[in-house]
Amino acid sequence: MDILILSIVILLYFLIIGYVGYVAWRGTKTSEDYMVAGRKTHPYIMALSYGATFISTAAIVGFGGIAGQFGMGILWLVFLNIIVGIFIAFVLFGKRTRKMGHNMGSLTFPEFLGRRFNCKFIQYFAGLIIFFAMPLYASVVLIGAARFIETTIKIDFNLALLIMAIIVAAYVVLGGIKGVMYTDALQGSIMFLGMLFLLVTTYYLLGGVNTANQSLTNLAPLVPAQVSAVGGTGWTSFPVLGSPWWWTLVSTIILGVGIGVLAQPQLAVRFMTVKSNRELNRAVLVGGLFIFIMTGTAYIVGSLSNVYFFQQTGQIAVQVVEGNIDRIIPIFINQAMPEWFTYIFMLTLLSAAMSTLSSQFHVQGTSIGRDVYETILSKTGDRSILITRIGILFSVIIALVLGYLLPGSIIALGTSLFFGICAAAFLSVFVCGLFWKRTTRAGAIAGMLAGTITSLFWLFFIYKKTAASLGISQALTGQDILLTNMPWPVVDPIVVAVPLAFVVTIVVSLLSKPPEPKYLDKCFEGV
Incomplete structure (x- = not known):
């Protein structure tokens, strides 16, 4: 790439991003502005911010790489997305979250859960889970952007990581959620156009839709022997039912992200930034089209890269x-696409990374400032925002360190694991809190603890990909994993932890004293 042209393109991009962040900073006056954008966000901005936060370099680079390995079967994840x-x-979660959040005066996702059950423990426990678990997700998003920069500009991977972290931290610390959402909308527009061109051009290069897909089908005999041995059958057919390859694709990749999205704190808080249900209805079409193009393109192009x-x-x-499947999409773009598109795609990936990272860092900061500091010490005011900003900086540092330490081919796995941890910890409490008034404080606490503990135990002692790498099981028991019989070593924690969390939440709620009707009326007023 021509460094002069690249420098001009990136400089213009950051000037625009900087201006948008400045406008958001000028409009950020109160804690409500900083946390939920004053609850007055336009539906287009909300939908693009949600989508751009959801779809990161993890989806484009990481899951695009997974598609290069697993094939078109991953398109089921587009359906779930x-x-x-x-x-x-x-439609179902957003409307209730928005109204109940307004009724309770909630500014963060943990605060929403805590106030729904009138329990400070739930709030700061959820805040701590987010603060300590989300750096895994943030680090793989950083890795996705850095891998493309490394491949394209030929600069050191570690330097690329550092540059990305510093840029994102700057406007998140200053602008709060307004800075995040305004820049998300701009970045989401760039991402949409870049990915649409990538999809069309890829099929054009490979002779059209039918020819390209048939060529991919014809590659089935080239499936590596080690993949065939665990159930892989080709790039346009699903793995053998019940095989290790099938369990990895279905339980970790498809269910982990497809279901785990409902319990993502950085996404749920978006629902509390709009003023009425009408904005959410109007955002569905924009969000749906955005997700369809973004995820569909990444998965199709990743698969067709084999051709x-x-x-x-x-x-x-x-x-x-x-x-190292994290390099499939970057190398394909640099080799197959015209040079001018490489500059555009650089902005697409920068946008994808920055939009997701900004939301992640913002949520981690508010978790430590609002949900832990304020809740435990019962302090509010400007100092809380200061603690939030300090929390953001610590989050950036942790993600940066993990980015240096994590191995190759980690982007999609790291994303799925974080989505699964959130689903295990929050989904049962969130769903029951929204739709079942009989859920009690004891039931919510029990469900959250059961899901979190089960998920972590499964990751440390049962799920082979993580248990063998971490070495905790080996150190404590002398075995890499405790259950060696198939399919347990390849069953994702979400398959076990989420159902168990729901059962525990419901059973304990039925066995404990019902909540006070007066408090429930306040929470559910107008819902």
Whole structure:
């Protein structure tokens, strides 16, 4: 790439982003402005902010790479992303979250849960989970952007990580959620156009939709022997039912993200930034179309990269990147796309990374400032915002360190694991809190603890990908994993932890004293 042209493009991009962040900073006067944008966000901005936060470099680079390995079967995740992540989230969850959040004066997701059950423990426990677990997700998003910068500009990966972290931290610390959402909307527009061009151009290069898809089908005999041995059948067919390859694709990749999206704190708080249900209804179409193009393009292009690489080099994608699937999309873009598009796609990935990272860092900061500091010490005011900003800086540092330490091919796995942890900890409490008035404080606490503990136990002692790498099980028991019989080593924690959390929440609620009707009336007024 021409460094002069690249520098001009990126400079213009950051000037625009900086101006948008400045406008948001000028409009941020109160804690409500900083936390939920004054509850007056336009539906277009809210939908694009939600979508841009949901779709990061983890989706484009990480899950695009997964598609290069697993094939078109991952398109089932697009279906869940739209039906669950947009329609159910906006229409069923969003409306109740918005109204109840307003009734209770909630400014963060943990505060929403805490006030719904009138329990400070729930609020600061949820805040601590977010603060300590989200750096895993933030770090893989950073890695996704840095991998593309490394491949494209040929600069050191570690330097690319540092640059991305500093840029995002600057406008999140100053602008709060307004700075995050305004820049998200701009970045989401860039992402949409960039990915739409990528989809069309990829099919054009490979001879059209039918020819490209048939060529991918014809590559089935090239599936690596080690993949065939665990159930892989090709890039346009689903893995063998019940095989390790099937369990990884379905339980970790598809269910982990497809269901876990409902319990994402950085997404749920978006519902509390609009003033009425009408804005949420209007946001469904924009959000649905955005998610369809973004995820569909990443997964299709990732799969079809095998055709391109085979035609050019005689090797499939995984062989070209020497096993590190996080490099499939960056190398494909740099080799297959015209040079001018590489500059545009650089902005697309920068936008994807910055939009998600900004929301992640903002949520981590508010979790430590609002949900832990204020809740435990019962202090409010300007000092809380200061603690929030300090929390954001610590979050950036933790994510940066993890970005240096984590291994290759980690982006999609890290994303799925974080989504699964959030689902295990929050989904049962969130769902029951919204739709079942009989849920009690004891039931909510029990469900949250059961889901969190089960999820972590499964990650440390049962799920082979994480348990063997972490070494905790080996150190304590002398075994890499405690359950060796199939399919348990390849069953994602979300499959076990989420149902158990729901059962515990419901059973304990039925066995404990019902909540006070007067308090429930306040929470559910107008819902």
